[in-house]
Amino acid sequence: MRLPNKQTAVRLLARYPLHWALPPGGLRTCGALLYHAEHSPEKLARLAKRRIPTRRLAIALVAARAAFRVGLDDLVEQALRDLARRFPDAAGPHLLRADYEAHYGRYAEALRSAERAQAAHPGWPSATARAVKLAYRVREPEVADAAAVAAVARFPRDSEVLWAACKACDSPAQARRLRQAWQGRSRGPADLVFAVRPLALAAARAGEIETAVSLFREAIGLILAGKAEPRRVPDDKLGGRGAWQTIVDLCEALDTARVRFFFAAGTALGLVRQGGPLSADSDVDVGIFEADWDRDALIKVFTEHPRFDLDLHPQTQKVSLRHRGGSPVDVFRFYREGERVWHDGVFVRWHNSPFAVTRREVRGLRVPLPAEADRYLTENYGDWRVPRPGFDAFTEDAPNLEVTWPEYQKLHFLRRAYQRLGAGDRIAARRELERAGEPDLAGQADRSG
Numbered sequence: 435m436r437l438p439n440k441q442t443a444v445r446l447l448a449r450y451p452l453h454w455a456l457p458p459g460g461l462r463t464c465g466a467l468l469y470h471a472e473h474s475p476e477k478l479a480r481l482a483k484r485r486i487p488t489r490r491l492a493i494a495l496v497a498a499r500a501a502f503r504v505g506l507d508d509l510v511e512q513a514l515r516d517l518a519r520r521f522p523d524a525a526g527p528h529l530l531r532a533d534y535e536a537h538y539g540r541y542a543e544a545l546r547s548a549e550r551a552q553a554a555h556p557g558w559p560s561a562t563a564r565a566v567k568l569a570y571r572v573r574e575p576e577v578a579d580a581a582a583v584a585a586v587a588r589f590p591r592d593s594e595v596l597w598a599a600c601k602a603c604d605s606p607a608q609a610r611r612l613r614q615a616w617q618g619r620s621r622g623p624a625d626l627v628f629a630v631r632p633l634a635l636a637a638a639r640a641g642e643i644e645t646a647v648s649l650f651r652e653a654i655g656l657i658l659a660g661k662a663e664p665r666r667v668p669d670d671k672l673g674g675r676g677a678w679q680t681i682v683d684l685c686e687a688l689d690t691a692r693v694r695f696f697f698a699a700g701t702a703l704g705l706v707r708q709g710g711p712l713s714a715d716s717d718v719d720v721g722i723f724e725a726d727w728d729r730d731a732l733i734k735v736f737t738e739h740p741r742f743d744l745d746l747h748p749q750t751q752k753v754s755l756r757h758r759g760g761s762p763v764d765v766f767r768f769y770r771e772g773e774r775v776w777h778d779g780v781f782v783r784w785h786n787s788p789f790a791v792t793r794r795e796v797r798g799l800r801v802p803l804p805a806e807a808d809r810y811l812t813e814n815y816g817d818w819r820v821p822r823p824g825f826d827a828f829t830e831d832a833p834n835l836e837v838t839w840p841e842y843q844k845l846h847f848l849r850r851a852y853q854r855l856g857a858g859d860r861i862a863a864r865r866e867l868e869r870a871g872e873p874d875l876a877g878q879a880d881r882s883g
Contacts, residue, residue: 525555541571590619600636673713676759781842
């Protein structure tokens with residue numbers, strides 16, 4: 435019988451209560467921590483009153499990360515101290531320390547920890563990726579840019595390094611340097627299919643939309659011509675990422691800061707329709723009316739809050755975050771224009787009739803939502819009471835959509851076509867290519883399918 439690899443074993447332990455079948459000891463404790471981190475943070479907190487077992491480094495790190503995700507910081511601190519004594523030359527504890535410090539906004543300390551992980555394990559891409567990301571919070575931009583280019587040149591086929599370097603890109607010159615560093619180490623067409631998503635992201639963040647489109651067009655053409663295998667795009671959904679705890683922590687952070695806010699879009703839909711976040715949604719949406727909007731103050735709130743880390747995008751004024759449990763968060767400004775209230779994405783915006791906000795009790799928590807929920811959700815989704823798998827708020831699926839940057843929407847359709855090819859769905863890929871205005875590629879998808 436073939437044993438599961440480490441990543442598969444971790445996913446299984448997090449999803450199912452398999453820890454009961456394990457013998458007593460560190461592995462069983464680790465399995466219990468993983469499972470309860472996903473399903474019952476309260477049980478995790480009770481279980482974790484016992485110290486995380488640190489005799490085995492790999493088990494201790496997995497368990498400590500589970501505790502970190504749900505905010506058991508005393509337990510994480512104790513585990514980090516124990517691991518530093520027991521494994522002084524190991525890189526893993528330094529990397530966990532870097533993540534821990536970053537969520538408290540202590541970016542200089544976080545970078546030092548990431549660099550210690552690099553020194554302890556120079557060939558470990560995760561340490562380099564973390565150092566790249568944190569350098570943008572601490573170093574001068576040109577120094578951080580140079581480190582990102584060097585990282586891509588060294589690890590051109592590591593997705594974590596590519597994403598860290600490309601997500602921080604905000605200038606055409608840096609986007610070109612990253613592509614050149616990657617191209618200098620490219621071994622053939624399959625490498626582009628692997629790297630196209632982060633490289634296109636760097637171009638898009640720098641405003642070079644046509645370059646991003648060309649990269650996707652080339653990668654899709656290689657797949658359809660049979661010159662490269664499609665790659666499955668990881669599922670980017672809220673399920674298993676502690677979305678409810680994210681909502682709880684958002685309420686705590688914004689209420690404490692006396693910021694008036696409400697849950698919007700798909701998050702409002704989930705809270706109203708099923709009493710919780712939609713597991714198939716991709717992020718948690720928060721709205722703040724223009725009169726209460728202060729972007730700098732919001733950035734300060736979330737920089738100082740230990741449960742959130744900033745993930746800002748240079749092409750939009752929304753405030754993007756990531757909860758330590760894994761859930762992405764978008765905080766939007768809602769502004770009045772004529773008889774409508776609007777909020778903006780990168781390349782689209784959505785309108786609603788003006789609405790008030792009220793608090794509604796959900797799972798014992800009073801959450802702020804649009805007061806006339808039926809009208810608000812109907813404007814966003816049409817018949818919102820019926821689930822619509824595959825709904826895409828960035829296309830004509832959304833009845834209240836206005837496209838503000840058509841070239842970027844073309845890129846969106848190409849990204850979706852690439853994703854559909856990775857899932858083995860040529861019919862859906864062809865439809866996305868047609869929407870992108872790529873009839874030749876769409877015809878090729880027909881013939882190759």
